[in-house]
Every structure is written in structure tokens, then in C-alpha cells.
Amino acid sequence: MKTWIEKQKALIDFTLSSLARRKVKNLGMLLVYTLIVFLLASVMLFTHALRREAAEVLKNSPEVIVQRMVAGRHDLIPPGYLEKLGRIRGVQKKEGRLWGYYYDGVVKANYTLMAPSAEAPAAQKVADGKIVIGAAMARARGLATGNLISFRSYSGRLFSFTVADVLPHAAELISADLILMSEADYRAFFDIPAGYYTDIALSVANPQEVRNIAAKLAEALPDSRPILRDEVLRTYESIFNWREGIVLVLLAGSIFAFAIFAWEKASGLSAEEKREIGILKAIGWETGDVIKMKFWEGALISLTAFLLGYVAAYVHVFRFSSMLFEPVLKGWAVLYPRFELTPVVDGFQVATLFFFTVFPYTVATIVPIWRAAITDPDAVMRG
Amino acid sequence: MLSRNSHRAFVFLVVSLALFLLTFADASSHRAERDAALESNARLVAQLGLTDLCLFTEARYTRHPSQADLHSAFQDHPTGLEHFPSGALLPPPRALAASYENLDRKTKSAD
Amino acid sequence: MIKLTNIRKAYNQGRDNEFWALNGIDLNIEPRRVTALCGPSGSGKSTLLTIVGCLARPTSGRVHLKERDLSGLPERFLTDVRRSTFGFIFQQFNLIKGLTARDNVMLPAYPLGGDWRALHARAEGLLDTLRLGHRLSSRVEWLSGGEQQRVAIARALINDPEVVIADEPTANLDTALSREFLTILENLKQQGKTILLTSHDPLVIESSVVDTVVTLRDGRLVEGK
Numbered sequence: 001m002k003t004w005i006e007k008q009k010a011l012i013d014f015t016l017s018s019l020a021r022r023k024v025k026n027l028g029m030l031l032v033y034t035l036i037v038f039l040l041a042s043v044m045l046f047t048h049a050l051r052r053e054a055a056e057v058l059k060n061s062p063e064v065i066v067q068r069m070v071a072g073r074h075d076l077i078p079p080g081y082l083e084k085l086g087r088i089r090g091v092q093k094k095e096g097r098l099w100g101y102y103y104d105g106v107v108k109a110n111y112t113l114m115a116p117s118a119e120a121p122a123a124q125k126v127a128d129g130k131i132v133i134g135a136a137m138a139r140a141r142g143l144a145t146g147n148l149i150s151f152r153s154y155s156g157r158l159f160s161f162t163v164a165d166v167l168p169h170a171a172e173l174i175s176a177d178l179i180l181m182s183e184a185d186y187r188a189f190f191d192i193p194a195g196y197y198t199d200i201a202l203s204v205a206n207p208q209e210v211r212n213i214a215a216k217l218a219e220a221l222p223d224s225r226p227i228l229r230d231e232v233l234r235t236y237e238s239i240f241n242w243r244e245g246i247v248l249v250l251l252a253g254s255i256f257a258f259a260i261f262a263w264e265k266a267s268g269l270s271a272e273e274k275r276e277i278g279i280l281k282a283i284g285w286e287t288g289d290v291i292k293m294k295f296w297e298g299a300l301i302s303l304t305a306f307l308l309g310y311v312a313a314y315v316h317v318f319r320f321s322s323m324l325f326e327p328v329l330k331g332w333a334v335l336y337p338r339f340e341l342t343p344v345v346d347g348f349q350v351a352t353l354f355f356f357t358v359f360p361y362t363v364a365t366i367v368p369i370w371r372a373a374i375t376d377p378d379a380v381m382r383g
Numbered sequence: 384m385l386s387r388n389s390h391r392a393f394v395f396l397v398v399s400l401a402l403f404l405l406t407f408a409d410a411s412s413h414r415a416e417r418d419a420a421l422e423s424n425a426r427l428v429a430q431l432g433l434t435d436l437c438l439f440t441e442a443r444y445t446r447h448p449s450q451a452d453l454h455s456a457f458q459d460h461p462t463g464l465e466h467f468p469s470g471a472l473l474p475p476p477r478a479l480a481a482s483y484e485n486l487d488r489k490t491k492s493a494d
Numbered sequence: 495m496i497k498l499t500n501i502r503k504a505y506n507q508g509r510d511n512e513f514w515a516l517n518g519i520d521l522n523i524e525p526r527r528v529t530a531l532c533g534p535s536g537s538g539k540s541t542l543l544t545i546v547g548c549l550a551r552p553t554s555g556r557v558h559l560k561e562r563d564l565s566g567l568p569e570r571f572l573t574d575v576r577r578s579t580f581g582f583i584f585q586q587f588n589l590i591k592g593l594t595a596r597d598n599v600m601l602p603a604y605p606l607g608g609d610w611r612a613l614h615a616r617a618e619g620l621l622d623t624l625r626l627g628h629r630l631s632s633r634v635e636w637l638s639g640g641e642q643q644r645v646a647i648a649r650a651l652i653n654d655p656e657v658v659i660a661d662e663p664t665a666n667l668d669t670a671l672s673r674e675f676l677t678i679l680e681n682l683k684q685q686g687k688t689i690l691l692t693s694h695d696p697l698v699i700e701s702s703v704v705d706t707v708v709t710l711r712d713g714r715l716v717e718g719k
């Protein structure tokens with residue numbers, strides 16, 4: 001056993017001093033390799049954490065949202081519509097929701113305006129003339145509690161509100177662009193007469209019943225479009241599936257470029273390397289020794305790249321709020337939430353990443369050496 | 384100890400491995416810290432009846448993907464190309480589209 | 495020490511360019527002596543050297559190392575025998591560029607997995623006796639031809655072989671360095687090493703260090719000294 005360890009250590013010594021001969025080239029390659037792992041791991045950790053965050057937070061959203069469609073577009077719920085729903089069994093609670101979008105030309109940002117329902121707890125009630133705003137919105141307009149702000153409504157009238165409160169920073173991922181106002185203010189601002197609602201939220205007592213209720217709804221009110229919470233959650237689940245998305249598509253190009261480079265580097269044996277293997281064979285190395293030596297080269301490089309890349313990705317995603325992804329996710333939006341994700345590390349995903357980064361490189365290092373390593377040891381003398 | 388390349392490599396790998404394992408420890412301690420925030424967020428969602436994450440605010444169908452019109456521009460075809468960068472990151476909710484198709488088929492009148 | 499019986503060696507056997515480098519060699523190499531193989535290029539002396547040193551196998555014939563028949567040994571055992579019994583000094587030195595003199599010397603011992611400190615000390619000791627103590631950590635390509643050869647000699651000796659095999663050791667050296675090499679050879683002989691070398695350098699063949707000269711021509715022995 002001791003001999004075996006000494007031997008592996010000697011082989012590692014040799015392979016490292018071999019690598020040290022072309023320091024810049026090999027370090028450069030290690031850096032690129034680490035960067036690739038870093039990007040892959042960042043995407044993986046980020047999307048996985050976001051998916052979990054969505055599932056965790058949105059499990060409390062309304063079970064069923066009923067929209068009314070007119071000419072294929074989402075339209076207001078007219079008065080009396082709510083009552084028509086009442087007769088469907090299993091619906092525990094139904095309430096009209098009031099929310100909409102407002103484009104603020106000053107900072108070129110979209111806000112989501114919302115009137116908390118009459119049944120919301122007192123903490124979320126907003127008095128007339130006051131607003132409660134999301135943190136990103138407050139940042140964009142430079143607002144603090146007590147400030148006054150005016151919006152020109154779609155009817156052309158100017159409305160002024162006092163900021164009563166700013167929603168906590170921790171809630172940015174769900175509330176960054178929100179403006180909460182009283183129902184009266186909301187109806188006045190958007191010119192929506194009493195009795196009209198944006199959509200209807202239904203509470204269902206028995207979760208097993210949700211699908212039946214949706215089917216009954218569709219039958220009773222053919223112009224309605226029920227949106228089920230389960231489906232929303234499932235959608236978020238698949239939206240942030242890490243295999244999807246442009247980041248990976250973009251990354252694929254660089255991954256392939258690196259794969260070609262690594263293959264070339266690892267497998268393209270130069271005449272010099274072939275000569276060296278011939279020398280090693282002539283001075284008493286076995287084929288197996290040469291292959292083991294090369295295995296250590298591949299394993300050390302890929303293991304280093306994996307460990308460093310992964311740790312850097314973890315720090316990037318969970319300690320620096322994925323700041324490299326911000327431009328991609330932000331897109332054309334002006335408001336972007338500043339959020340910290342709850343770290344979730346999925347062992348299976350880490351194992352997958354490990355397998356797909358460490359394994360191919362090590363194999364690519366060993367396989368071509370095979371042919372060179374089985375050359376006759378007397379080749380050196382003949383050459 | 385550090386006079387040999389193999390020893391240096393070994394120490395380096397052990398340190399890297401320790402950092403790697405540290406991320407798991409950090410994740411679980413950080414998760415405990417974040418639990419309160421998660422809970423209060425979930426409460427806010429329940430109180431306000433929120434339906435979506437506020438990640439992309441540039442258009443109504445990216446702000447509330449689950450509430451978007453199915454027939455708004457670039458959304459009516461599942462593979463329709465998008466002009467917003469985030470639209471490329473976030474495909475039309477397929478599950479919703481599927482359920483809508485089902486409802487479509489249930490209409491008794493001829494198209 | 496080493497007994498060759500009716501050794502024949504063919505290259506490209508069965509093909510159009512089939513070529514018999516050795517045609518029935520019978521030779522006995524005495525222990526603790528210096529044996530020189532000489533002859534014109536193409537006479538088969540290098541081929542004979544590879545067969546004696548277990549770098550290659552004869553097409554037919556038998557090789558005995560101290561009563562042990564090496565002809566039928568599998569590759570693994572042959573490598574084992576080679577690295578414990580023989581040390582090689584090649585004509586082109588065949589050092590590995592970019593590594594230090596010390597690393598080059600230690601190379602043949604790596605697969606054996608011996609104690610590293612002892613190996614380190616042995617390599618430095620060998621380089622010291624070959625007056626290369628000041629060049630331990632220099633890359634081999636920065637050394638002069640004579641120094642490179644001494645590194646190659648140290649490498650051949652690292653596993654303490656019984657037999658040292660040298661292929662045209664003075665081909666790349668001037669007269670002064672060649673004489674120095676012969677002095678080193680003398681020392682090795684006194685240490686009890688068996689030495690087998692090829693050369694067509696009169697300086698070597700006529701030197702008093704060489705005990706036996708074997709002349710080859712067209713793959714056959716011509717005469718002995």
C-alpha cells in the first residue's frame with residue numbers, strides 16, 4: 001500500500017512538473033475550464049433556487065383565478081358575474097380582485113397597481129390618498145415614507161398620493177414594482193365603475209376538487225378562463241428548469257468551443273510528447289505507468305476546475321445575488337428586484353455537474369495516450 | 384511538507400474540497416436565516432393574492448406570466464419568437480396553454 | 495552474465511521490406527567487464543543492444559540472464575527485469591526537456607514507488623559524484639553536451655543496475671569529453687558494473703578500459719579481441 005501511494009505521488013510529481021513547463025498555456029486552460037464550470041454551476045444553482053423560491057412563496061396564492069375573455073383578450077369582470085359563480089359547489093370564498101398596470105413615463109418603468117381586497121388584514125389596508133410601494137419602485141423614484149407623488153391617469157387627470165409605507169426589501173422578489181392603494185383610489189385612477197373587477201380569486205376547500213370546479217366554471221361561463229394555482233406552480237417549475245433558457249443555449253457555444261479546445265489539448269499528442277513517452281518506456285516505465293501518469297493529469301486539472309468553479313458559483317449566486325445574470329434577466333425592464341435567494345443545493349445536480357465536467361476531460365486525456373503508450377520501448381533507439 | 388509537487392497538489396485539493404463542503408454548511412445555515420423572510424413573503428402573497436414573481440417588469444405578459452392574455456403579441460404560438468430578452472428566458476406557460484386548448488375543444492359551436 | 499544463443503531479428507517480417515538485422519548471433523557477455531560492439535552503421539549493433547537490454551525481443555533465439563531464460567517472459571516481467579537489471583545511456587541522451595537535471599535522474603525510479611527522500615538523496619549523490627552538484631536544479635536543455643551526458647549516466651545508474659548499456663556514448667562528444675567519459679566508465683567497472691556499449695569511435699575501442707571488442711557486419715559476428 002505504501003509503495004502504491006509513493007508511486008502515485010511520484011507520478012503526480014512528474015505530471016505536475018510536466019505541466020509546469022508550459023505554465024501560461026496550462027494555467028490559461030485551467031482558468032477557462034474553471035470559468036465554464038462556474039457559469040454552468042451558476043445557472044444551475046440560480047435557476048434551482050429560484051424555482052424553489054417560487055414554489056415556496058406562491059403556494060399561498062389563490063387556488064383559482066377566473067378571468068373573463070372578450071374577443072380572446074382578458075377583460076373586466078362585469079357586475080353580476082360574481083353572483084353567477086356562487087352556485088358552484090366547493091367554492092369556499094370568492095372575491096373580485098383589482099389590479100392593473102401603469103406605465104410611468106418619468107423613469108420609463110411599468111408598475112403593478114393593486115387594491116388589497118376588502119377582506120385583507122388591517123396591516124395591508126391602505127387609506128384613501130395613500131399608497132404603499134414596492135422597494136424597487138421606491139428606489140427608481142427615490143421615494144421614502146411620507147413623500148408625495150403624482151401620477152397622470154389614463155383619463156388625463158393628475159392624482160397625488162402620499163407614500164404611507166415601503167414594502168420590505170426582503171419581499172422584493174414578489175413585490176418590487178407594486179403600488180398598493182385603496183379600492184376607491186384605484187377605481188378613480190383607472191375609471192373603473194363600482195361592481196367591475198379585474199378578475200376573481202376563488203378559494204376552494206378541498207384541493208382535490210379544484211379541477212372539477214374549473215371544468216364546471218368553463219361550462220357555466222364559457223367566456224371565463226380559470227387559471228389554477230397548481231398549473232402556475234408547475235409552470236414556474238418548468239420555466240426555471242435549468243436545462244431551458246437562453247443562458248444555457250448561449251453557453252452551449254462556449255462549452256463546445258472549450259470541448260474542442262480541451263480535446264485538442266488533451267488528445268492531440270505532439271511529436272515532442274510522443275518522444276517523451278518513448279523515453280519513459282525505454283527507461284523502464286510500463287504502459288500502465290504512462291497511462292496512470294496521464295490519468296492524474298486529467299483528474300487533477302478537472303477536479304481543480306470543478307471545485308474552484310463550483311465554489312465561485314456558489315459565492316456568486318448566494319453571496320453576490322447572481323450579479324452577472326442581472327443584465328440577462330433584467331432585459332428591457334427598468335425595475336429589477338434586488339433579492340437574495342435561499343440557498344438550495346441539490347446533491348444530484350452537483351453530482352451531474354461533476355460527472356459532466358470531470359469525467360469527459362479525464363477520459364479525453366487518457367484515451368489518446370493509449371496508442372502512444374503501447375509503442376515498443378526500443379523505438380527510441382531506432383529513431 | 385510543501386517541498387513536493389504532489390504534496391502541494393494534495394494540500395490544494397484538500398483546501399478546495401473543504402471550501403466545497405463549506406458551501407453545503409453555508410447553505411444550510413443561510414437557509415435557516417432566510418426562513419423568516421420566506422414565511423413573511425408567503426404571508427404577503429396570501430394577503431394580497433399575488434400570483435407571480437416580480438422578475439421581469441417590461442411587459443404585462445412577463446410581469447405576470449400566469450395571468451397573461453393567450454392572444455397577446457408573440458404569445459399565441461408556443462414557439463413564437465420574442466423580442467424581449469426575458470421572453471427568451473421565459474417561454475409561454477405551456478401548462479396554461481394546454482388547459483386553454485382543452486377548454487377550446489369543449490365549445491359546442493362550430494368554429 | 496548474459497548469454498545469447500542463435501539470435502535472429504527481423505524487421506517488417508512478412509512484408510516486402512523484410513530485413514534481417516541479426517543473423518544468428520552467439521555471444522556471452524562476461525560480468526564486471528566492458529564489452530564493446532563495433533561495426534559499420536547497419537551492422538546490427540544497436541539492434542543487438544536492444545535485445546540484450548530487453549527493449550526488444552529477438553525473432554528467434556534465446557537470451558539468458560544469469561541462467562534465467564528471458565525469451566518467453568511476458569511484457570510485464572520483461573519490464574521488471576529491464577528496470578532492475580539495466581541502465582541505459584542513449585546516443586541522443588534522451589533527456590526530458592523542461593525538467594531539471596535531478597528530476598530527469600529520478601525518472602526511472604518513479605514507477606517503483608520507493609521512498610522519495612532516499613531517492614532524492616540518491617539522485618543528488620549521483621549527480622555530485624559526476625561533478626554536477628551545482629546543476630541539480632537547472633533545466634537539462636541549459637546544460638552543455640558533456641553535462642547532459644553525465645545526467646544521462648546518472649539516470650542510468652539511479653536504480654543501481656548490474657548492467658549499463660550505452661549506445662554510441664561518445665558520438666556527440668569531443669575528444670576531451672570522450673576521455674572524461676572513459677574515466678567514468680573505468681570507475682563504473684571498478685564498482686563492479688557490467689558494461690555493454692556500441693561504438694565505432696577508435697578512442698573507445700582502443701581504450702584500455704574496454705576488455706572485449708565484438709565486431710559485427712551484416713548481422714553476424716566477425717571476430718573478437
